[in-house]
Amino acid sequence: MLYFANWKILLICGVCALGVLFSLPNLFAPAQLAWLPSQIPHKPVNLGLDLRGGSYLLLEVDIAAAQTEQLNSAIDNVRDALRDAKIGYTGLNVENNAIVFTIRDQDRIDDAKNALAKIDQTLTVDIGSDGAGKMQFNAVATEQRRQQAIDQSIEIIRRRIDPNGTAEVTIQRQGSDRILVEIPGIDNPEHIKALLGKTAKLTFQLVDQSMSPDEAKRGRMPIGDEVLQAQTDRPDQPTQYLVKRRVMVGGDMLTDAQVDLQNPSGPAVRFRFDSAGGRRFGDATRENVGKPFAIVLDNKVISAPVIREPIPGGEGIITGNFTAQSASDLALLLRAGALPAPITILEERTVGPDLGADSIHAGAFASVVGVTLVAVFMILFYGLFGVFADIALFFNLCLMLGILSLLPNTALTLPGIAGIALTMGMAVDANVLIYERIREEMRSGRTMLSSLEAGFRRAFGTILDSHVTTFVAAVLLYVLGSGPVRGFAVTLGLGVLTSLFSAILVTRLQIVSWLRRWKPKEIPL
């Protein structure tokens, strides 16, 4: 116990030196860091959003809505298939994640099954003997589509909130249908949330002029039509439109969209289709010259201009009641693409940069005061050995900061700072246990050296027990906790590990060196 091999001494000193080296960047401001020689590590501790300011958003992807959407698009195929096979049906609709319908002629159920099975292999077809039919995506396809929807959502969210890929935005999948977004240092979370809140599904649909929307709503809705609300209430424009359900062209065929602030009729968005989309758009406009078509975003009509001439180049412009901001937002949304499913914000936590800075100061100040008080206390009660414990405490702090700086994906939060302060208080517990034990051994009449030896050896079991219990608590907090609590768990668990090293090895090495150098006759305890 009172002997250290050379390699052990080197190792202990080396670890301490590394701790100091890697914790150093935290003492400097970013501007000063740039001046440091490149051999020295530059990475300071990654600060959590509650300390640097920023937004934490927990989003939920509405998978059920995505599925309904997919079934809605499959319903046209079902209609076509049954019509082609000349099978009569009623009540074709989407209900509870399934396409439901009733076959009129019960003799033709088998024909219907055959015709429908060809549509999509992932759709199961189930028709009862009474003609009641039901089509659903099978389990594999459902799961696959869920994965796809989440992956696609993550990609599109990234393109929306970080279009240039320069911000330090974290977007992670969480659980089966959730996405966690962390955006540091933003000052307008409302804008971000507005960007995320829109599905941004853009379609071009023909307006049906055969009757007014009111008439259609009163019960004579033409087949294949729907009534859509206008996006903005303006007295000079209709508030609702009767449009054909059939989509002329969709936003998925766009290749580019840019804001146009020079347009004489106010801010507008210029768009360009890909070649297939351009062809379809050209054909549709050619066939419908003189008729209005509705530009629909998320089931709301932005505007319904009249087609004056065919538009062959695949380029167009959307005008509406835009401000410069809303036009550039729409352009961004169109460039990023539509979300496969609507997103709801389950949880939002935004901290302004001022509060973050205040929290850092308060937390750091409290930690410094706490550590200083503990250090003074240790010297009061243990004299020179207290100094040894304090030196160990210093290296413990350096090691914690150094490891925190090195660990990727680990951020220091305000509760994390509390964890550091707390472990500093607890770290000296190991020293207290050892020193008290040494005192006891001395009282029981052992010699100085055997007291030291027995003190370290006998206190070890207790120290290990107490550290393991705290470590278990920290690990579980980390696994089950979220956000700031995790930050606390990280520093608490880390502190337990580093204090095991510093309180036992670093203190012992100091005592052994002291014994060798000064050859004291008694222990100052």
Next chain:
Amino acid sequence: MIKPLIVIRRVPKIDFMRWHLFGFAFSIILGLVSIGLFAAIGLNLGIDFKGGLLIEAKTQGPADLSTMRSKIDDLHLGDASLQNFGAPDEVLIRLPEQAGGDKAQESAITAVKQALGPGIDYRRQEVVGPSVGSELIRAGTLATALALAAILVYIWFRFEWQFGVGATIATLHDTITTIGLFAIFRLEFNLTTLAAILTIAGYSINDTVVIYDRLREAMRKYRTMPFRELINLALNETLSRTILTVSTVALAVLSLLLFGGEVLKGFSIAMLWGIVIGTYSSLFIAAPIIYYIQPNRRAIAREPTSGEGEGGRSSSRPAGGTPRAGG
């Protein structure tokens, strides 16, 4: 050579066991009151757990709470609560969850900001949906229960089961009374508080383990000493350590409470209480319980002692020899 200024020279001879029945009675009352309060008035749940909106605002000059309150009440967003948060110019506004999904929460925040007018710095805003809240409660409770179970399994491995029972009761006692403290003083119970409670549990077990370690050692050393005296001995021998460790941790927590800012206040209060009650429970509950469920002393005496005393492997090196530090 720096000598310590304060030294507890002699092992005290306090008859802790004399007071243990008072301790039991006191703790039972405290525990029952806590459970009763929890059942009757419940906890002042923060938005982490019940969902809702929170806005922290900093005004120019001292905040006029009643004007702000009337402006917000005019919006009819439900039962709003306003309070000063640490400083006279900082206000914490809480609103209940708004009906109508995330868009409704959004517009409520915008409405509040508009109603309060310009010149206010919004330092923090949080929106937690009710489904998230109940999930957080579940995860938190699960974390606490699992942590306790894991720690107790560890103690059960290291010690005899009787010690495990004692540690469980003491830790449950600390957890329950901390919850009682939060119930009676209407302190906000949030995620950070939950972390504090888990830490308290860890600390309390820590404290108990140190005493149990010593108790078991005494059982091996003094095989005929009456159990009552054994417990007193173990408590007295570890008393100076107990006091010193409580003091250092309390110093750290006190500085957090005084200087760590408003956000950490609930955490610090819970920790401070936990340190006090955890120490008390180790002395007056965890240790005396062992008197009533005594482990088999012969079995403990027979156990191999890890790294312990003369029989240990380290005695192969002559104790008291010249220390060498190599090099």
